[in-house]
Amino acid sequence: MEAKEDFLIPNFYSLTDEDKAAIQNAKSQPPKADDWENGGLSGFKRRFKKSLKRLQNSHCAYCRTKVWDANNFFAIEHIVHKSDHPEWMFLPENLCLSCSRCNSHKGTKNVLVKVGATTYPNASTDFLIVNPYYDKYSDHIELVDGILYKGLTPKGRKTIQICKLSRYQLASYRAQINIANHPGQGMGARILRNIIMNPTLVDDLKDLIEEINDCIQEYKANLRP
Numbered sequence: 446m447e448a449k450e451d452f453l454i455p456n457f458y459s460l461t462d463e464d465k466a467a468i469q470n471a472k473s474q475p476p477k478a479d480d481w482e483n484g485g486l487s488g489f490k491r492r493f494k495k496s497l498k499r500l501q502n503s504h505c506a507y508c509r510t511k512v513w514d515a516n517n518f519f520a521i522e523h524i525v526h527k528s529d530h531p532e533w534m535f536l537p538e539n540l541c542l543s544c545s546r547c548n549s550h551k552g553t554k555n556v557l558v559k560v561g562a563t564t565y566p567n568a569s570t571d572f573l574i575v576n577p578y579y580d581k582y583s584d585h586i587e588l589v590d591g592i593l594y595k596g597l598t599p600k601g602r603k604t605i606q607i608c609k610l611s612r613y614q615l616a617s618y619r620a621q622i623n624i625a626n627h628p629g630q631g632m633g634a635r636i637l638r639n640i641i642m643n644p645t646l647v648d649d650l651k652d653l654i655e656e657i658n659d660c661i662q663e664y665k666a667n668l669r670p
């Protein structure tokens with residue numbers, strides 16, 4: 446995988462005085478369950494996104510694809526879901542950015558080794574999935590041919606399962622970028638061969654092959670003089 450995809454977030458976001466005041470205000474207003482959607486937090490959310498987007502090289506923490514605001518967007522992701530631990534809702538160490546699809550697949554699933562912790566866990570071994578602050582992605586997940594996600598460790602496999610990184614749309618997106626970047630070099634055929642050799646790494650293999658074939662035909666048509 447490319448170096449810009451294999452980032453480790455070097456530091457937690459540092460709350461500004463304005464952020465702290467907005468968070469304090471959100472916490473003091475009922476209903477507690479809706480704290481995160483409090484309109485007064487928009488400045489904090491904007492500053493957090495801007496800062497983390499830079500630290501994550503504009504890539505999703507879980508699938509490591511580049512996130513474009515035009516057709517996919519960044520969600521502020523609670524690593525430990527806020528329904529399990531509302532007290533960690535605003536902790537910078539519990540927040541990162543993920544694409545909306547990984548965020549939605551991950552949902553409210555548990556990611557902690559020990560459920561019921563009272564202080565925020567601060568080690569790689571405390572998490573069942575790749576934590577972008579503690580775990581180097583490529584130690585746990587291999588991107589086969591730059592397209593398919595293969596778990597190298599229990600943590601890598603759990604991340605793939607929880608965020609559904611085997612979804613065929615993700616492989617299709619990566620394949621289409623590779624084909625577009627290498628026109629006329631047989632890249633499409635090579636990708637198809639590798640996918641067929643690794644059928645267990647992707648859901649809906651038939652749909653994926655169909656989309657890649659369509660993409661190959663489209664590029665062939667465009668390359669014709």
Ligand SMILES: [Zn+2]
Binds near residue numbers: 507
């Ligand atoms: Zn993602």
